[in-house]
Amino acid sequence: MEKENIVELKNISVAFDGEQVLDQLNLGIKDKEFITLLGPSGCGKTTTLRLIAGFLEPDCGDVVFEGKKINGVPAYKRQVNTIFQRYALFPHLNVYENVAFGLRVKKLPENEIKQKVTEMLSLVNLSGFEKRNIATLSGGQQQRVAIARAIANHPKVLLLDEPLAALDLKLRKDMQKELKKIQQQLGITFIFVTHDQEEALTMSDRVVVMDKGKIQQVGTPQDIYNEPKNAFVADFIGESNIVDGKMLKDYRVEFSGQEFRCLDRGFSQNEQVDVVVRPEDVDIVEYDKGMLKGKVTSVAFLGVHYEIIVDIGGFKWMIQTTDEHFVNDRVGLYIEPDAIHIMKKSEYSGLYGDYSSYSEEIDHLSDVEEE
Amino acid sequence: MNKKTFGNKLVASPYIVWSAIFIVVPLIIMLYFALTDSSGNFTLANLSGLGEYKKAFAISILYAAIATVITLLLAYPMAYFMSKLKISSQRMIFMIVMIPMWMNFLIRTYSWITILANTGLINTFLKNIGLRPLKLINTPGAVILGMVYDFIPYMILPIYSVMSKIDNSLLEASEDLGSNGFNKFKRVIFPLSRPGVISGITMVFVPSVSTFYISQKLGGNKTMLIGDTIEYFFNLGPDYYNIASAISLVLMVMILICLFIMNRFSDGEEGGVLM
Numbered sequence: 015m016e017k018e019n020i021v022e023l024k025n026i027s028v029a030f031d032g033e034q035v036l037d038q039l040n041l042g043i044k045d046k047e048f049i050t051l052l053g054p055s056g057c058g059k060t061t062t063l064r065l066i067a068g069f070l071e072p073d074c075g076d077v078v079f080e081g082k083k084i085n086g087v088p089a090y091k092r093q094v095n096t097i098f099q100r101y102a103l104f105p106h107l108n109v110y111e112n113v114a115f116g117l118r119v120k121k122l123p124e125n126e127i128k129q130k131v132t133e134m135l136s137l138v139n140l141s142g143f144e145k146r147n148i149a150t151l152s153g154g155q156q157q158r159v160a161i162a163r164a165i166a167n168h169p170k171v172l173l174l175d176e177p178l179a180a181l182d183l184k185l186r187k188d189m190q191k192e193l194k195k196i197q198q199q200l201g202i203t204f205i206f207v208t209h210d211q212e213e214a215l216t217m218s219d220r221v222v223v224m225d226k227g228k229i230q231q232v233g234t235p236q237d238i239y240n241e242p243k244n245a246f247v248a249d250f251i252g253e254s255n256i257v258d259g260k261m262l263k264d265y266r267v268e269f270s271g272q273e274f275r276c277l278d279r280g281f282s283q284n285e286q287v288d289v290v291v292r293p294e295d296v297d298i299v300e301y302d303k304g305m306l307k308g309k310v311t312s313v314a315f316l317g318v319h320y321e322i323i324v325d326i327g328g329f330k331w332m333i334q335t336t337d338e339h340f341v342n343d344r345v346g347l348y349i350e351p352d353a354i355h356i357m358k359k360s361e362y363s364g365l366y367g368d369y370s371s372y373s374e375e376i377d378h379l380s381d382v383e384e385e
Numbered sequence: 386m387n388k389k390t391f392g393n394k395l396v397a398s399p400y401i402v403w404s405a406i407f408i409v410v411p412l413i414i415m416l417y418f419a420l421t422d423s424s425g426n427f428t429l430a431n432l433s434g435l436g437e438y439k440k441a442f443a444i445s446i447l448y449a450a451i452a453t454v455i456t457l458l459l460a461y462p463m464a465y466f467m468s469k470l471k472i473s474s475q476r477m478i479f480m481i482v483m484i485p486m487w488m489n490f491l492i493r494t495y496s497w498i499t500i501l502a503n504t505g506l507i508n509t510f511l512k513n514i515g516l517r518p519l520k521l522i523n524t525p526g527a528v529i530l531g532m533v534y535d536f537i538p539y540m541i542l543p544i545y546s547v548m549s550k551i552d553n554s555l556l557e558a559s560e561d562l563g564s565n566g567f568n569k570f571k572r573v574i575f576p577l578s579r580p581g582v583i584s585g586i587t588m589v590f591v592p593s594v595s596t597f598y599i600s601q602k603l604g605g606n607k608t609m610l611i612g613d614t615i616e617y618f619f620n621l622g623p624d625y626y627n628i629a630s631a632i633s634l635v636l637m638v639m640i641l642i643c644l645f646i647m648n649r650f651s652d653g654e655e656g657g658v659l660m
Contacts, residue, residue, distance in 0.1 A: 069557055089560040090568075096561045102554035106576045115572070116562035167562060 020045040020203050026075035028061055035061050037227040048197050050206045052214040053224035059207045063173050068092045095169035097177045101160040103148045109159055110144040116167040134162040154185045171203040190217055211251050223247050244357055248290045249366035255331045256367020259289035270306055270326055278356040288357040293334040295353030304346015310339050323369050330369040418630035431631035438614055445611040449593035452532035456589045460540035468548035482538050494531055494602050501527055523605030531599040539588035547581030583647050591640055
């Protein structure tokens with residue numbers, strides 16, 4: 015452990031109206047890191063953020079900040095600031111006064127406030143907007159004001175609650191880069207909440223994948239993508255084919271009726287496991303040369319590559335390839351040992367990873383809900 | 386273009402006819418009487434002679450102002466706590482505030498006579514427990530009490546309606562930025578509730594300053610408000626319509642000036658120094 019934990023959550027449980035929102039949650043957040051809480055809506059990620067901000071108290075467990083327990087410390091005394099989902103800018107104040115809000119509460123001298131606000135507005139590229147009314151700003155500009163307002167107070171930790179969800183795709187990409195830049199420039203801890211896995215992978219030092227009030231996995235974006243801990247994580251981060259398998263012995267797994275070499279070990283003999291193969295890691299070869307053999311049932315052209323669904327003994331595999339194939343082609347699949355990832359069986363086994371009911375439209379609906 | 390505007394006009398026409406007959410025409414009649422003498426010749430004598438009623442104007446404005454301030458001080462916290470309750474409780478309190486308004490205004494005022502009279506509820510009670518009766522009815526206090534009682538719903542409702550619309554995330558944001566309870570109120574809740582306060586003040590001050598019934602029933606004949614003066618002259622007969630209209634005109638202009646000043650406060654985005 016090279017850096018101290020600035021925030022620690024210890025055995026946190028929260029229930030609303032008898033419904034368990036967070037269940038025995040433990041998490042340490044390191045100083046100056048960009049950490050993302052990622053999960054579907056209702057997974058408890060926003061609740062976690064509100065616990066740290068002080069808008070919510072846990073039913074049991076401790077919130078620790080710089081080594082001190084801060085349960086019961088009101089939000090206004092905590093050295094954290096929040097960027098709210100809908101920005102929550104004050105409509106009765108102009109841009110300057112919004113950014114100055116926290117400084118005025120602290121009763122800083124006027125010239126210091128002015129210097130600070132000017133500096134913050136230039137950091138978020140809004141110089142010259144001081145006198146503007148909030149209602150006349152675009153979504154992206156409001157977002158910038160919200161950032162400036164929060165960081166003007168020099169928080170040790172900045173909490174961001176799906177701050178980019180309301181922006182359109184292009185703007186969202188730009189803001190991702192900009193937020194990352196601001197974080198590095200200020201050298202403070204960012205705790206970012208999102209349901210967008212791509213956002214989480216591109217921005218974070220570490221990602222915390224959550225579901226049903228529990229942490230499913232914590233790790234670097236690479237860890238999370240390459241070594242998912244269970245079927246939920248594998249499915250939520252990117253596309254995955256997840257099939258039932260049996261670990262014959264170390265480095266030997268059997269699935270879809272075939273035996274494969276793999277890089278995993280440490281399972282008991284003949285243990286039932288989930289096998290993950292990413293669609294981009296499968297090579298399509300001639301039918302006779304395939305380790306697995308099947309028939310193409312659908313082909314979609316996505317620009318960078320084709321997305322092909324292949325039926326292998328009733329299980330539909332998704333494969334991404336740059337070669338063109340046609341429906342009803344009989345093809346063989348070739349899978350390298352390092353493309354195979356073995357996971358222990360979990361409550362999520364069998365729920366994800368089969369593309370038999372797959373449809374483009376349904377998969378992309380989730381991106382639209384926040385618009 | 387023609388079709389749409391014609392349709393709009395058709396829909397609006399009942400209201401336009403209504404306001405022409407019952408608002409514009411009476412105003413013209415009032416203006417006519419105020420600027421003529423009893424035989425119909427143009428004169429400014431009605432207006433120039435109004436100095437005599439300075440005292441009635443002053444007392445009316447003073448009483449109305451006191452009543453408005455008391456109403457605001459009672460209604461503001463009430464509206465605030467209402468907006469913080471559960472939705473079901475909010476509805477119930479809302480009903481309780483509304484119910485007195487279903488009763489006739491005159492009856493509501495009259496009921497206070499039986500409470501405040503020399504042999505009324507309060508004094509009977511005081512006598513029974515061996516205390517000296519108090520002089521309650523026919524005092525300025527009784528008049529102001531009547532105003533506060535009759536008009537307080539008009540203060541509570543607009544403030545409540547604005548408060549219940551304040552987004553909770555704004556309150557959280559202000560807390561997040563370091564505001565304790567007092568700062569949260571001073572810097573966010575109060576500025577955002579100001580439009581409700583302004584319209585509440587207007588809706589209480591205007592009827593208070595022009596009332597005559599409350600002062601007659603609860604103030605005896607000792608306090609002659611400007612509303613009483615107008616009523617008095619109208620009761621004297623057609624010869625006095627001119628002077629009554631002139632007083633009405635001046636009262637109306639004064640109210641308009643008050644409203645204008647008040648609206649300046651609600652428009653000003655930045656200057657946060659009301660009161």
